Amino acid sequence: MFVPYILPPVHVTRTVRSVCPARAGVAGLCAAHTCVRAEHCPSTWVLLVDIAGPCISSSSWEFVRKSHEMLLIEEKYKSIAKLLLSSGTCPRCVLRFCCVGSSAPYRLPYKNLADELQKFLSNDGDIAPPSKKVRLGDSEECRSETEITRDTDVNEAPQTCNLCLGILQHLCSTEFVKQIFHKVQSAGYEFQDFVFSVSLPPQLLVREHSAWLQAQEEMRRQDRLLEKADIIQLKEAYKWIIHPMISEELGVQAVSKSLFEVGVVFCHQDTDEDCHFLVTVCKDCFKPTKNKQSVFTRMAVVKALDKITDDDFVTHFPWPPSTPKTTCQVIDIQCNHASVFVAGRYNKYSRTLPQTPWVIDGERKMESSVEELITEQLMTVFQADSFNFSSSGREDVDVRTLGRGRPFAIELVNPHRVRVTEQVMKDLQQKINGTDKIKVRDLQIVTREALAHMKEGEEEKTKCYSALIWTEKTIRKEDVEFLNDIKELKILQKTPLRVLHRRPLASRPRIIHTMKSEYMDEHHFRLYLKTQAGTYIKEFAHGDFGRTVPNIGSMMKTTADILELDVESVDVDWPPALED
Ligand SMILES: [Zn+2]
Secondary structure: OOOOEOOOOOOEOOEOOOOOOOOOOOOOOOOOOEEEEOOOOOOEEEEEOOOOOOOEOHHHHHHEOEOHHHHOOOHHHHHHHHHHHHOOOOHHHHHHHOOOOOOHHHHOOHHHHHHHHHHHHHOOOEOOOOHHHHOOOOOOOOOOHHHHHHHHOOOOOOOOOOOOOOOOOOOOOHHHHHHHHHHHHHHOOOOOEEEEEEEOOOHHHHHHHHHHHHHHHHHHHOOOOOOHHHOOOHHHHHHHHHHHHHHHHHOOEEOOOOOEEEEEEEEOHHHHHHHOOHHHHOHHHOOOOOOOOOOOOHHHHHHHHHHOOHHHHHHHOOOOOOOOOOOOEEEEEEEEEOOEEEEEEEEEOOOOOOOOOOEEOOEEOOOOOHHHHHHHHHHHHHOOOEEEEEEOOOOOOOEEEEEEEEEEEEEEEOOOOOOOOHHHHHHHHHHHOOOOOEEEEEEEEEOOHHHHHHHOOOOOOEEEEEEEEEEOOOOOHHHHHHHHHOEEEEEEEEOOHHHOOOOOOOEEEEEEEEEEEEEEEOOEEEEEEEEEOOOOHHHHHHOOOOOEEOOHHHHHOOOEEEEEEEEEEEOOOOOOOOOO
């Protein structure tokens, strides 16, 4: 009868020539076990039993040799482990400084890990099968690792760790994970996986540096090197422990790249001053910046630690670091979803509707805007925090946009709802179109990258307009016919007076590709124009006090003005047209 055990990773001591023991059908191992060749001895297989993975039977216990191999600590790091443990460092931080790069030992219940570490240090040779620890009765089923952690992972650590300030002790508890879960749940996001981020107080870097110098010293005595990069980072170890726990609560995977981010921000006021001595050594690193509350940013501390000599450091920050009275505080659990982008084309039928809210000195000049009419509905559906509106050019408040409309895109920042079907988009479009001021078509979700198409070749593209022109002198039909024959007319436009307050003064050449006139009466005619994008049509009509040359007025030897202007088409093939 097999009695299932759940084990931390173990070395398989049996030599299995060249076949993976799991595949070779070694008793107690199933093909799901992960076996890798040992680096130092290719004929030895190392069995890595993930404690969340398949069970290992009692007969495979014979493969397990010494207890310390459970921790995967190499013998050479023993002195580091001793040193740290005796100076107030937690077992998980000991694993980090002993360069244990496998996640499973960190996930061991805290008490078990502490016991194993003691055993390893006291060199007590062989161990008994772990029957008492994790015997699961007759069930062949494994319990999840988080369940196991829960059983014994009460805060039995006598004191807060002087390196992680309690993060690897108390802040990977079931209670804390529940706290994260409730925060995420109440925020009400739609997501299918998540990336977990941690913001650590900068003084942890000082404490780590202190421990690293000591560990390095220990290794030097053995004529060995210990690089800072060899040490497992606190963040990494923390994620190894907490990822599976949060995953289980949320019911989705923790991944390294996700649109949804759950972030935890830690601080530890009691030890805030740990960093302060670095100013005396590296003043330049700690210059006040506008946005930061404190000059002691992580970046600045890293820089300063890079500069400071070992002697200077030890003088100012003697080993061992003080044992803190309190654990790190959680100042924030943040959720954020990556932006969603929605694009489409709009028509504007009103001559009293600006494209974006028109506010001068805090006072609203027009009731609404194209931007507001569109985004109001989008914000409701996507439940975003804010938005950014952009478009392929813009029209004046009194200019209509007809034809197939003008491409636009809206970035919805931190949306809570993201699973939006085509049908919802269609309904949304219909809702937006419930006004006679604007009409939207081709409303769709696009990628951030696709937005570039909208701005692509904005200058080179052509635009078509229809203008109602007034002339001072009386005209006959023949007086406007010559315009039809003008092709590729080069004009020079100084920045119009009406936009000088927001655009730099410049002189730009523009091209009027074609014109077509339609006589109306003695003082009016309609002019259809196809021009280079970026041409100021109003100024081309009246001349802007000679700032646009030539212009309709100068060509017709009279004073001309523009009464109405419509954009007939914006020649940008994006976003793709959708079926109605
Ligand atoms: Zn620790």
